[in-house]
Amino acid sequence: MYENKRLGFLFVLPFVLGVLLFKLFPFVMSLALSFTEYDVMDPPVFVGMQNYRELAFEDPLFRKSLGVTLAFAMLAVPLRVGFALFVAHVLNFRMRGINFFRSAFYLPSILGGSIATAVLWRFLFARNGLVNGVLGTLGIEPVAWLADEHYSMWTIVLLFMWQFGSAMVIFLAALQNVPQALYEAAEIDGASRWQQFWRITVPLITPVIFFNVIMQMVHAFQEFNAPYMITEGGPLHSTYVLALYIYDQSFRFFNFGYGSALSWVLFAIVAGLAGLAFWSSRFWVFYAGEKEVRK
Amino acid sequence: VSATPAQHVPAAENPAAAWPRYVVLAAVSILMLYPLVWLVGATFKSNAEIFTQIGFWPQHFDFGAYARGWKTSTEYTFATYFLNSFLITIRASW
Numbered sequence: 098m099y100e101n102k103r104l105g106f107l108f109v110l111p112f113v114l115g116v117l118l119f120k121l122f123p124f125v126m127s128l129a130l131s132f133t134e135y136d137v138m139d140p141p142v143f144v145g146m147q148n149y150r151e152l153a154f155e156d157p158l159f160r161k162s163l164g165v166t167l168a169f170a171m172l173a174v175p176l177r178v179g180f181a182l183f184v185a186h187v188l189n190f191r192m193r194g195i196n197f198f199r200s201a202f203y204l205p206s207i208l209g210g211s212i213a214t215a216v217l218w219r220f221l222f223a224r225n226g227l228v229n230g231v232l233g234t235l236g237i238e239p240v241a242w243l244a245d246e247h248y249s250m251w252t253i254v255l256l257f258m259w260q261f262g263s264a265m266v267i268f269l270a271a272l273q274n275v276p277q278a279l280y281e282a283a284e285i286d287g288a289s290r291w292q293q294f295w296r297i298t299v300p301l302i303t304p305v306i307f308f309n310v311i312m313q314m315v316h317a318f319q320e321f322n323a324p325y326m327i328t329e330g331g332p333l334h335s336t337y338v339l340a341l342y343i344y345d346q347s348f349r350f351f352n353f354g355y356g357s358a359l360s361w362v363l364f365a366i367v368a369g370l371a372g373l374a375f376w377s378s379r380f381w382v383f384y385a386g387e388k389e390v391r392k
Numbered sequence: 393v394s395a396t397p398a399q400h401v402p403a404a405e406n407p408a409a410a411w412p413r414y415v416v417l418a419a420v421s422i423l424m425l426y427p428l429v430w431l432v433g434a435t436f437k438s439n440a441e442i443f444t445q446i447g448f449w450p451q452h453f454d455f456g457a458y459a460r461g462w463k464t465s466t467e468y469t470f471a472t473y474f475l476n477s478f479l480i481t482i483r484a485s486w
Contacts, residue, residue: 187416201421204428217431223443227430230446259424 114280131357141354148358159359161334162342169338170317173257181261185268186294194267199269201294206262214256215326219243222252222327243328246335253323253336264309271305272298272329303382311374318367 108113131148133141152159194319208214220228222242229239242252275298281291299306319338324330330337330345339359347356426448431446435457441450461471 185421187413187420190410190413198417198421201424217427219426219436220442225443227427227446230444231397234446259427271424327406337417 103167122158127357127360130354131361133354135353136351137353138351144354148355149362151355152358152362158334158337158342160338162337163366165250165335165337166318167338169320170256170314172250172319173254173277173317174310174313177255177261177313178306180258181264181309183263183267185265185272186298188265189269189272201292202265203262204259206265209260212322212326214260214296215322218252218256218323219327223341230358244332249313249328249332249335252327255338256323256327260300264313267305268302269307271302296373300383304384307374307378307382314370314374315367318363 103204130141132143132145134147135141188199188202205214220342223229224239224241225243226242228242233239240248242248244245279297279301280293283297288296319340320338323343324336324338324341328336330341340363343356343363346352346359396459397486430446433450434442436450436455437445438454445451464473466469
């Protein structure tokens, strides 16, 4: 027994070492660096709460990018999750060609947050790109998607929404677990399709809605590739998300201390929002068979 | 009674009721796929054509982009970059 245990520890050792060395160590280091001034060339200088004070009171660009990040998350997450649920609901029927549609909807998500998709998006939304070309044939004036600060955010949000596949797949699995008998009973009682969706489908899949919202929220707050590649944070910093600002401070201006402080603020915001979501979940998320435990 | 009891998936009642579903699905799949199809077409196009035509089929096929992409604008070929990505993938997934 004891011998087996030692062998087991030996087997998990590479993983544990990896996590400690490559995950926990940088994590702790960045927290430590956030209280210093560090430009890589010289050793870090301890400055206490200076970085945090600066970003809280003296940095308009931090406030701007925080606002952009929150706006992006508030637009992109409901749009992606809502669209994923809508498409999953439409797809959740046995019909001819269903596998084609499922693959088609998942394809953009397989490409992930890759540079290639960002470059594609840049072409599509260029001044004389495909989107304006299609709008032109409909008689709509070309829109400066990337150069106009009122539209630049939407091009990024649209890309995020376009890659709704992973949320959709999870929704599909959840929808297939809703007992068919409930719909049959509701139909006999005269419930419309609309009522069935809101009174049966949605309540029964709230745990999955909750999961998707949390996951997509975390993704949205970390969004980097799209604003970096497509709009470069512009125009007028209208797509300058926090991840970009952290990158610029750290790797362009070599203010690693300040960059670390920014990262920890972002982390605190995401953790806080996730905590808020978990707290709120007791009021709207329904776990079958867990009613007594949760009281 | 469903033939596959494990899956609670309703069948579309009848063809007449299914068609709105197909319209929605077809419209969404065009939005999903056309940019990708267009991108494949664009790899054969000249820059001028990319930014003037909305069709995906090139007017004349130009394979030059593939040749330039293989050579890259650096002293290394595409193979070097691919190998780097490949090695990172191998190492990152053990």
